[in-house]
Structures are given as structure tokens and as C-alpha cells.
Amino acid sequence: MDAQTVLLAIIPPLLAISLAIITKQVILSLFLAIFVGATMLNSENVWTGLFDTFFTFILPGFENVDHQRMICFCAFCSGLSLMLERGGGAEAFATTLTKNVVKTRRGGQLVTWLGGVAIWFSDSTNPVLIGPIFRNITDKLRISREKLAYIVDSTTAAVPTLFTLSAWGAYIIGIIETSYQELSYNGNPTSDFLAGVPYQYYTIGSIVMVLIIAITGWDYGPMKRAEDRALKTGKLVEDGAEVRSHTEKRELPAGAKPSIWNMIIPLVVLIILIFVGMAYTGDAATNGFVGALAAGSSLKSLVIAFFITAIVAGALAIRSKVMNFKEAVSTFIEGCCSMMEVLIIMMLAWGIGSVCSACGTSDFIVQVSENLLTPATMCIIIFVAACLTSFSTGSSWSVFAIFTPIAISMALAIDAPVGMAIGVVLSGGIFGDHCSPISDTTVLSSVGSSCNHIDHVKTQLPYALTVASAAFVGYLITGFIGGNGFIGLAITLILICIISFTLNRQFGRKKQTV
Template sequence: MRIRSDVFRRAGRWLLLPALVLPASLPGTAFAQDAPSLNVEGPAVVLTNVPFSLTLHTEDGENARYRVRSASGRELAAGDLPIRSETSVSGLRAAEGDLPLSVEMTSDGGSASASVDPPQFPGWISLLPPIIAIALALIFRHVVVSLFFGIWLGGFFIAGLDPLAGLGRTVDTFIVPSLADTDNASILMFSALLSAMVGVISRSGGTRGIVEALRPLATTPRRAQLATFFAGIGIFFDDYANTLIVGNTFRPVTDKLKVSREKLAYLVDSTAAPVVTIAFVSTWVGFEISLIRDGLRIAAEQTADPALAGALASASPFTVFLSSIPYLFYPILALVMVAAVIASQRDFGPMHGAETRARTGGGVFRPGSQLMVNSEETGLDAPEGVPLRWYNAAIPVLTVVLTVLFGLYFDGASEVGRGASLWDTFGAADPFKAILWGSLAGCLVAIGLAVTQRILTLSQALDGWLAGIRAMTMGFVILTLAWSLGEVTSQLATAPYLTQILEGNLAPELVPVITFVTAAIVSFCTGTSWATMTILLPLVVPLIVALGGATGFEAGGGELLVSSISSVLAGSIFGDHCSPISDTTVLSSMASACDHMDHVRTQLPYALVVAVAAMLFGHVGTSYGLSPWIAHLLGIGTVIVVLRFVGRPVPAGS
């Protein structure tokens, strides 16, 4: 999952993440009784000894100062309070029994005070909503109920252990704001428009035309999977576009050749974020470079070595990003694993059972599955006698791809100018605008082709358009609940708590692997790789510099620094890749019309094998002097050995 909102961009330091602006009716927000010009906004909950923030607002008062005191009178913070300002007081820690907090303001015009008394819990409470929701979904396979329970549990804590009030918070504090978020709304609209385009394409015979056109080439399950793999690599510029286009386009082909929906979802998911992460030109590059730049700046300010500080301050973030690519072991090995699985036609774990079922006539999805798209009853089949023309599918899809690419370029160029480099231009673009433009253009082209060729009337084309949207209803519900659970983890400060308990005094050689594990856990529990990167990179870069891992950076060295940066990126992707509440994981299930938890269960063993190889040979091996290229070879060898001795051949089928 990725979140481009300004909230997470400003949360580069995890100490600021728990600062939440809440309505006056919620716990944690207080207004001074004797000075209406002062009000205080605090977090939804306070975790014992985990840093949090307060936001102070005042309209008047000359020479104003504030003090924050615990219930026992201990001063937690103090400082100046500018007139007509919003002041954030960060880094506060409350021990057990410190609440309620009192905030006092004194000025030439008098004084005012306010009390802040949100619910207080031990830090481990913040882990319960995501862990319980994910565990229930894995065990019982009822993902909607499991996610809703996790969200309610978060509301239960925020409401001070009131179960009925927690039910209200489930809707008004988590679900509605998730839908109101502009980035989330853009993803839903893009998914709906792309699904609507697929509906028109299906009704006009374009989908079956693609199947017929690929029949001479994709004659075997291996070839169908290989075509899907190369299509995933080809759409390298955006993971959302990659997932939805590849899954929807190749699903009819893989269904025809009895490739399980679980395998298709794995292929789609494993060629989305891993490809986009390492591509020079993508919607991720600018975001990653901006975080690297911030981390280098913070490290330069904190180091006592003038030469190293100068080198860090003047280093090109893009050059550092390029240097980090060989150390992105998980994304690279994930792609290798996909290619090896396709080439060997061997599987292991639940995936082998899914493929055996599909090849032997048991169906491309498990009986009783809760399909993210009801591909069996959508009413999208082409009427009898409709010409099966492959280009009625290919042209709208190509329109989406080209429109997104041109949209990214022109939107980015409007920000940085036409003379900027291509990666700077793409990095400055708003990907949500581009994918919306592309999906809308694809819909219009698909309808235009169907109507002008007299294959469908305008009314029939619009019926297909609406049918495509209706087919995605379950996916939209799960996606919304996943975002809402992510908001729960944000308001409960799950990520700061995890980061705090996982950091400590470390040998610099261990920082990359511990960083990878930390990023994976945070990303898995929160369902967002972008927020995880935002939280950890400004922490990890100064940490590894302080531990001596950037020695020689000014002379072209500092491999541990580069490796640590890569560990954040790779670990975030691994956790996001495995998380049932990640939007890219949900979108992969949607595009493949697969049961979401079946996708998670079958993909997880492959991701774990890749992660272990990446940690062992990549992040540990290179920290102790192993060449990254040799580490990759050892990782590839591990993947091949596991497939050879653990994997079993998939039946050829009938």
C-alpha cells in the first residue's frame, strides 16, 4: 500500500506520527475554559512511554509561553507560544499514571489552561487490531468480517473500552475518513473505471478475441504464465496500473489453460511493486529519492565529522538510489522466484494444491471461494455472433498505458520544467491524476470502438460498463476496510511503537538485516510500504551514520549506508507483499478474481523463501564483505534448490 498524503510526508520523524487532529468530541481534544483562544489537540490514545505530540492553538496573547505537566505536576515540555499560531509539541512521553495532562499558557494578557485526557494503554495494545484481524482472516477465510472486527477493536480502544461507542468510531472515525481521503478515492475511481472498461471490452468480444489471438502462442500453462510475467515487467511505471491491467487482461487466457487464480494473483502481485521499485522511471522513484534526501540531510546535521557531513549534504539522492539497487535483494529475488516457478512448473505449499486442482479439472478457483470479482455471474459474456476482434481489447489497454505515461510526463513537467531529467519529471508527477486520466480514456475508447463498429449500441455498451463496476463490489468493500484498518494502526501509533521496541544498540553490520525485519513487520501490520519508508528512512540513515556505517562515504565508500537504505525499501515491500490489508495485495486479488485470503496463503511461502535468502546472503552477507553480485547468485541458487527439492511438479492436466 502506498500513501502519498502530506500527513505521512510530514511524518519523516516517527516522533511526529502520533500527532492527530481530532474533533472536539473525541478524547484527547480539550478547550480551555477560561481562555477560548487556547485549545489543545492530542492523540486518540496515548501509549505508555511511547512518544506522542500535542498541537496548541492560540489567537492572541503577547509573550505567551506554554507548559505541559503530568497529573503529578511533573513538567513534560515548555516553550514559547507565538501569537495566532499552531504549535506542535512533539516527543512527549507519558508514564503510567501521568494522565490527564494539563497545558498552561501564560501571557501579558493573562493565563489559560486546558486538560488532555485520552485513553492510555500499554504499547502492545496497538498491535492487537491488525494482528487479530489478519489472524482471523487467515484462519477462517472470512476477510470482511475479520477486517471489520479489527477496525471495531481499534474503535473500542479509542472509545475508552466502550463497545457501543467503539462501533460508532468504526464508522465515523475510520471507514468514512478512509473513503473521504482523496488518494483512496482516486484508487477506487481508477479501479472502477478500469473494471468498467473491461466490462465493455468483454461485452464487445474483445476479451475472447485476446484469448483467440494468443491461442497460437499461449498454448500451454507455462507460456500463459510467461506472457503474464513479461507483461508485468513491461508495465513498470506504476504498480496500481500494472496490477489491474495485467490481471484483467490475462485472466481469460490463464483460465482457458487451467492456471489457478491463486497462481495468476501471485504472478500479478510479484511483478508489480518489485518492478516499480527498481525501475529508473516510475511513480515510486521521486518519492523514494525525496526520503533518501531527507535522511542524508538529517544525518549531515547530526554527525560531528565535518568531511562526512559535507559529503552527506552534497550527495545526489538519485545517485545514492542508483547505488542502492544492487542491494534491493528482496524485489530482485522475488522476480527471479516468479521466473523460476514458471520455468520449472514446480510449486510447493498451498500453491501446489491450487495448481493441481486447476489442472485436473477441479476449477481455477477453490469451491466456496469468496471471489473478489464474481467473474462467473457478471453478465459480461459477449452475445452470440459478436465478432471476436483482439484489437477491441488491445487498443483500450494500450490507451490506458500511453495516457498514464504521457500524463505522468506532462504533469511532472509542469512542476519541474521541461528541461528536467526524465526521472525527476516522473518523480514530481501526481500518479493518481495520471491513472485516472488513463482509465477514463480507456473507457471512452472501448465504448467508441464497440459503438462505431456496430457491435454494441450505446445502451448496451453502458450496460457492460456498469456491469464491470458491479463485478468489483466485493473488492471495493475489502479495499475500504483494509484502508480503515490502516487508519486504526495510525491512530493507535502502531508503527512508532514497533520502531521503538525494535531499535537499540547495534553493531553496524547488523543494521541492514534488522532494518529489513523492522520494515517488514511495520509494513505487514500497517499494510503500507510508503508510510513505512517515510517513518524509517529518516531514522535509519542517521543511525547507521552514527554507528560508523558511513565511513568512507566521502571517498565513494559507505556500503553499509547504502545497504541500510535498501533494507528499508526492500523490507517495506516484503511486508506489504505479504499483508492481507495492503491495497496492492487486495488489488491483485481483485484483478485476478481470486479469493483474497487464498491469494495471501498461497503467496506467503514463496515470499518467505525469498526473504530468508535476501536476509541471509544479501543483508547479512554483504554487511560482512560479501559482494552483492555473489549474494544475488547465492540467492538465485537457493530459490532453484528450494524449487527442486521442496517443490513438486504440477500435473499436466487434461
């Protein structure tokens, strides 16, 4: 592989990530990275590169039906979030919980974690739903927005990969089934997916680490500074930080009587509509309810569910005399429009993914990794390669599509458990989706939590690297002991506790504040 090919493969993603961290200008960084990649692909012809930036890599993203649904869903979700906030439901919900149930910072983090784990059916729903709901609670308890975004993001993509009934589970099982057909392997995709769950060391570890940090208070690094700032000064975000989708608190009009039901009823309606939509789009009459949940379109269901729920939330706000009909419509539209900057970032994130594909970023990482694979090191090589690819491209789904067939074929070639290979790929893919600054779920977690995006990335990354390091050791040991997933998972979780405790002891708070 010549030097020019290597540079073409690595410069665009590295440029996007480094510029985003240095300048804190995500949109500019993504655009420049796409432009540089397009120019390199056109033999350094700047004009052709600029032309292809828009018409080859950015704008075609709108032609993708799922992208169209994602844009519509995000807009409706933001409209609903603002409706719940201004309708008084979120405030009443937070007040009730903090007065009667959640009274400590530890409790605030735990209830937010529980909310993130409970909303497991979609990675897109979690950040823009859990963030706004629990933001009022964490704000009252002086929990930093960075910590809220971390809790939300850590359950956003991780939890859905553990269930077959989620959109992620259906997508992954589909990839496995296709791979089996191409390899003429007579395996059960669903069974092997479930067999791979214990091997998702990073996925499970990232969920458990939030619980560990919430209970023990073992914060360290940038997160420790953010938490100390919020606790001591009451500043929930850094001074001068740009926060998207932040809404100013408004006084309720005279006679308004919002209650906790202004929050609970819309949420119940939302969950019911999502499952009804999944059953409808999955043809429950033919496939049965469970089969329909696996085969249904989550994005179609989410679009309709959020739109109808916004109407319900608006009706409750009107009934509570918080706003009139005209104000309710204006609030929903304002909420939809507030997502414009986020949608631009998502559009550019899809664009950088297309550029990386054209530049051969994934192929480069795969080619380098394949030459290093042995039976003992298969897990760690696949894990590292998947981590690097997902972090560079900001996409876990593309990593699943690329690495799953390779991992399965390698496992069959060396007579290793197929479930192990699948679990390792999923775990590595989640790493990038979890903490890459150009991942759409990372962006949505920042927005849903009203946290500066780069501050979210900087505070979360040390925790993500802690879990990834522990998972690396777990996979290394798993390779040498013959593939026992539960032993490797136990080692990973123990190491997460040890590393977190040690780093907190050296760099964290001296005293836990509950």
C-alpha cells in the same frame, strides 16, 4: 515499555490478519480489528470506540485526496476491464495467443510474467490490468486463478520500486531528500536510490522466483494443490470460493466480429495517455519529459487515462457490433459498481492503518529494532522490522516513510553505505505489500485475477516466505562481508533456487507438466 503499551501496539494488526485467515471474511475481520483498537484507545469504552471506529479511523480516509483518486481510478479501471471482456477483445487476444504463440502452461505463466514486468509504472495499474488481460489465456491453459494472482501480485509493487520514473520511485526519492535535509547530509537522493537497487534482495528475488517457478514447475504447498486441481479437474478456483469481479461468459450477438484489435488498440491508447498525463501533471515544459515523469501525478494520469480508454474500448465494441451504445454505457457502469466490495475493503485497510498508527504499532517495532542494531546485523534487523511492520499494517509506503530516515541515520552513524540502508528498507516494505491480506495491492491482485482473496494469500505466502528467508541470509552475509550488494543478491537468488527445488522435491509434483 509496559505490557499495556505492547498489547495496544500488536493486538489490532494481529487480530485483523488472524481473523481474515480463519474466517475468510476480510471486511468483517478488518472492521472488528479497527473497532477493538478504537475501543482499547478509549479505555475500553465500547460506545466511544464504536463512534471513533467510523468518525476517527474509517471515514476520514475519504478526506485524503490520493484515496479519492484511488477510488475513482479503481472504479474506472474495473469499468474498462469489463468493457474489454464483454467487448470480445480479451477473448480474441487470448485465442490468438494460445493458438499461435502460447500453447503450454509454462508459456502461459511466462507471458503473464512478462506482461507484469512490462507494466511497471504503477502498482495500481498492474493487478487490475494484467489480471483481466491474461486471465483468458491462463484459463484456457488450466492455470489456477491462485497462480495467476501470484504472478500478478509478485510484479505489482516489486517492479516499480526499481525505477526512478515510477510513482514509487518519485515518492521514495522525495523521502530520501527530506531525510538528507534533516540530517544535513550532502548526498544525491537519486544516485543513492539507484545504488540501493542491488540491495533490494526480496524485491528482485520475488520477481525472479516467479520466473523460476514458471520455467521449472517447482510448485509446492497450497499452490501445488491449487495447480493440481486446475490441471486435473479444470476447476480454476476452489469449490465454494467467493470470487469478486467475476463475470460470466456471454455469447456474442449475431453479426458481432470482435478482433484482437479490440484489446490492442485500447491498451496502446492507455499507455500513451498515462505517459501524456504524467508529462502534463509533471510540467514537462519546465522539468523536461523525463523530469515530468518523475514529478507527475500518477493517480491523476491513471484516472483520466482509464476513463478515456474505456470510451475508446466502448466505441470499438459498438463498431464491432458486440453491443450498442446503451449496452456499452451500462457495461461500463456495471464494471464500476462491481468494485464496491473491493472499495470497502480498501477503505477498511486505510482505517486499520490509522488505528495501527494511533496504537503505536510502527513505533513499537522501530523501538525494539533500534536496540538490536550493530554494524554486522544492521541489514537483517532493519529488514525484519520493515517486514513485520509492512505485513502488520498492509502498507509499504508508510514503512518507507518511517524506516528510511532511521536507516539512513544509522548507516551514517556506522559509516555503512547509505544506498544499502535504503535498499533494505524498500525490500522489507515490499514484503508486506506483497503478501499481507490487508494490503490494497494484494486485494487488487485477487480481484483482477478473479481469485478468492484468502486463497490468494494462503497460496502466495509460502513463496513469499521462501524469498524472505533467502533474503535474510543474503543480508546476514552482506553485513559480515562489509556490504557488497551484488554478492548478497547472488546468494539470495541461489538460495531461492535451492529452497524451491528442495520443497518441490519433498512436497510438490513428481513430474513437471508443461
